[in-house]
Amino acid sequence: MGSTRTVDIHLLELRYAHCRIMNHQALKQLRDSIETYGQIVPALVVTEKDKLILVDGYLRVRALRACGKDQICVHLSEENEQNAMFSLLAKTNERQWEAIEQSVLLQELHRRFGCSLSHIAARIGRDK
Secondary structure, three states, rough: OOEEEEEEEEEEOOOOHHHHHHHHHHHHHHHHHHHHHHOOOOOEEEEEEEEEEEEHHHHHHHHHOOOOOOEEEEEEEEOOOHHHHHHHHOOOOOOOHHHHHHHHHHHHHHHOOOOOOHHHHHHHHOOO
């Protein structure tokens, strides 16, 4: 299941920041929401040795920083990094992906973790 806690943003390893496309309108909307209501949805983090790797929540990090905040509420997943990535990509109903973002994350699974394209497709429910 994992646990939820608040951590300093600077402790997060933003390993997948290069996979995200900046949407300035979405950032403004989230920043305004955080200023009004605070952070509602925790970011998703996995641990690797002594590192906290941010898997999902890159827009929240930017919005919190834009609000002058230095802490973020995170859900610490019990999954390893690879499985957390698969879980994230499989949740297509909960998150609207830009095609290029999704393709870069799929490429990360293929190159970093050595997963075959067939295995990736099966794990995220896109096999035929």
